[in-house]
Amino acid sequence: MRTFLKVILVAGLSITTMATEAQNKSKPNIIYILADDLGYGDLSCYGQTKFDTPNIDKLAAKGIKFTQHYSGSAVCAPSRSTLMTGEHTGHTSIRGNLERGENLEGQVPMDGSVITIADVLKKAGYATGAFGKWGLGFIDSEGDPLNQGFDEFYGYNCQRKAHRYFPPYLWHNKEKVFLKGNDYTNKVTYAPDEIQKATLDFITKNKNKPFFAYVPFVLPHAEIISPDDAVYNKFKGKFNEDKPFKMPHDYLSDYGANIEEHKYASQLAPRAVYATMVTRLDIYVGEIMARLEQLGIADNTLVIFTSDNGPAVEGGADPKFFNGTAGLRGVKRDLYEGGIRAPFIAVWPDKIKAGTTSDLISAFWDMKPTFAEIVNVKEIGSTDGISILPTLLGKKNQKQHPYMYWEFPQAGGRKAVRLGNWKGVIYNIERKDNPEFELYNLATDPVETKNVAAQNPKIVAEMKAIMKEEHRHSTLFPMKE
Missing domain, CATH: 3.30.1120.10 (Arylsulfatase, C-terminal domain)
Structure with a gap:
């Protein structure tokens, strides 16, 4: 009898485990990749001609490309706030870039009572991780990513710190992780490479359960800088830079003993380096997609790629030369189209039809209701967004703003x-x-x-x-x- 009961118990547990695994597999992994200061026209699939972005172009070929998608704001922090909260900048708590205080690390925290995208997905059983630049609240504040629904964070908590690509340290949750060789004088470890490693590790670690990876890359935000490697050599000397760009004196501070870390280093070949930075971003995207294939989870993963605002003109960035807005008026900080219209590409095998284009008018604050519908969570708190899932799936019942x-x-x-x-x-x-x-x-x-x-x-x-x-x-x- 005991043996019989044990068999029944084991069988019951097996059925329960199988049911749980089946349920988990039915929930797609979600990877949201956010470039920083990448213009609407900075991708070759959106018209860029001076360099190529083959991996991101491949996303467009395999999925859907939006032509009228908008960022949450014209600068970094409020754009991220609209994404996290699902509220536009008339409602969301962070509406501009605002520092915590002079000589203090981090920006003022967003409202801790709001239900974020990460909260919604966590409620649905997702592992949640953020890798890159945060900018929505200093460590241990209510805006700390660990207090906003994320299980793990690795990267820059502070936007000012992210002005330097060779910083002494990054944050892993509440701990500083010091980067080998970096001391604001020596430039050894390129921080985006370390953030990329953490992103890939998170994906690998959570391959057997649903996960949400929020990947707010720092690239190609100033400072305009790159390791002197094979990627840079591809563009070295390619563009006419006979008159080297020199930063205005009031925002110039090169690496060394007297560095002002929130400023930018000067750059003698900013066009070549900018093309290098976008190319490196494209390589990182390719590595993420390759890791999904290697793990056998690509078919059950929704991948989204976009940018937080229009292209910048700081640090040597030259959107006029690269036609970074695809001809649209305005740049970063502008509310004209060039400052807020963003590339938006989504891939979800067997769900999103390959090679499609949509002119749906949509924005960052649509992501929270969209993800909530995907994972069937009803209680999502305040939102100004609408679910764009019908458009992603090619259905006719799409609501309009x-x-x-x-x-x-x-x-x-x-x-x-x-x-x-x-x-x-x-x-x-x-x-x-x-x-x-x-x-x-x-x-x-x-x-x-x-x-x-x-x-x-x-x-x-x-x-x-x-x-x-x-x-x-x-x-x-x-x-x-």
Whole structure:
């Protein structure tokens, strides 16, 4: 009888284990790759001609490419906040880059009470890891990634520290991990390589259960710098750089005893190095995809690639030379299309049809409801997003945004609304009593050169009402209404 009961018990446990494994396998792994300051036109599959991005292009060939996807904001921290919270910049807690304090490491923390993407996926049984640049709260604060739903973090907690690619240390959870040979004088260990290793280790470690890997790469954000290796040699001397770029003196600080670490090193060949940095980013993406294939989990993994805002002009970056916005107006910090329209590519074998393109208007704050629908979690807290899962799966029942809204309380105060094909922009809100309202028809004027506000007063009035309605007061980021 005991033997019989034991057999029954073991059989029951086996069935339960099999059911759990089957359930886990039915949940796709999710990898969200976020480039830093990569422009809409910086990928060859989006029109880049001066260098190639074959691995990212392969993602587009195997999946879906969006042509009207938007970042959460025009700079780093608020873009990441909209992604994590699913709220646009009129609602999310971090709306600009704001330091914790002079000489203190890390930025002000985002609201600890919000339900993040990582919280949603953790609720569904996912292992969660973040690898790269955080910028949403210093260690042990409510904004610490370990307090925002992540099991593991490796990389730069502080955005200012991420201005240097050869830092003395990175963070692993709450511990500093010192990098061999780096002391702000000697440059030995390239931090992105170490972050990449941690990313691949996380994927390998969690191959038998569903995982969410948030991979906010630092590349190709300034400083513009690269190891002198085979990747750099591919571009060395390729571009006309007879007049070496020199950083403005007030933001120049080379490696050495007197380094000001938040500034950038000078660079004699910034074009070659920028192309190297994007190429290295592409190589990292290829390595992630290869690891999924090696582990036999590629078919059950959704991989998304995008960028946090438009291309920068700091540190020697030259979006004009590379046509980094694909001709769109504006760069990083702008709410014109070049500052916020982002590449967006998604691959999910046997779910997303290969080689497809979508003109769905979507944004970072759509990711939380999208992932929640994928994993069947209903309680996700506040969101301004919609699930774009129907578009990913090629279905017809896709909801549409009635409008999109952005605000940027820095750079004089800026707001923007997209309403169908109409785009409204106001600059200098904090500096002028009656700032000019600009209105563009993106269907006929995608580069935003013809202001037609005077001819369309009803559209202008509707957009102004949206701007007023969608702005919620923030003590950290006050802004005139």
